[in-house]
Amino acid sequence: MTDKKETIPKKDGKNYRPNVAAIVLSAKYPEKCEVFIASRTDVENAWQFPQGGIDEGESSKEALFRELEEEIGTKDIEIIAEYPQWVSYEFPPAIAKKMQPYDGQIQRYYLVKLKKGAKININTEVPEFSEYKFVATKNIYDYITFFKRTVYKQVLKYFRKEGYI
Numbered sequence: 001m002t003d004k005k006e007t008i009p010k011k012d013g014k015n016y017r018p019n020v021a022a023i024v025l026s027a028k029y030p031e032k033c034e035v036f037i038a039s040r041t042d043v044e045n046a047w048q049f050p051q052g053g054i055d056e057g058e059s060s061k062e063a064l065f066r067e068l069e070e071e072i073g074t075k076d077i078e079i080i081a082e083y084p085q086w087v088s089y090e091f092p093p094a095i096a097k098k099m100q101p102y103d104g105q106i107q108r109y110y111l112v113k114l115k116k117g118a119k120i121n122i123n124t125e126v127p128e129f130s131e132y133k134f135v136a137t138k139n140i141y142d143y144i145t146f147f148k149r150t151v152y153k154q155v156l157k158y159f160r161k162e163g164y165i
Contacts, residue, residue: 016106038129047143073121083109
C-alpha cells in the first residue's frame with residue numbers, strides 16, 4: 001500500500017507531532033453504530049480512540065494500519081471515510097513534559113469498520129491500553145479525556161453530518 005507523501009501543515013509556530021487516529025466502528029455497523037474506546041495504561045482513567053505517530057516517509061494510511069495492529073492487535077478493518085483536513089490539539093502541561101519536543105499533535109482521522117470476525121487483542125507486544133469497550137457515540141464524552149474532547153466533537157460532528165454515523 002503506497003500512498004503519496006502527505007504534507008503535514010505547520011500551525012501557529014508550534015511543534016506538533018504528526019499522528020493518525022482511528023474511530024473504529026464495530027463489525028455490527030451500520031445496523032448498530034458503536035465505537036471502540038480504550039483506557040490508556042500510562043494515564044489513569046484516560047479513554048481515547050486508537051492513535052499513534054506517523055513515521056518519517058510513512059503515509060497516514062500506512063500509519064493507520066500499523067498503529068491499529070500495534071495498539072489493538074488487528075488491521076482487519078475497512079476504511080469508511082477520512083476527515084478532510086488535519087486537526088490538532090495541545091498537550092496539557094503534565095503530558096507535554098513527557099512528550100518533548102512536541103507541544104501537541106496534528107492528526108489525520110479515519111472512520112473505519114472492523115471486518116466481520118476481526119479479533120481485538122489489546123495485550124500487544126507493548127500494551128497501550130488496559131481495557132476497551134464499544135459505546136454509542138452519544139456516550140463517548142462520559143469517558144474521553146478532557147484535552148481531546150474538542151477534536152473528537154469536531155470530527156464526530158463531521159462524520160455525523162456526512163451520514164456515516
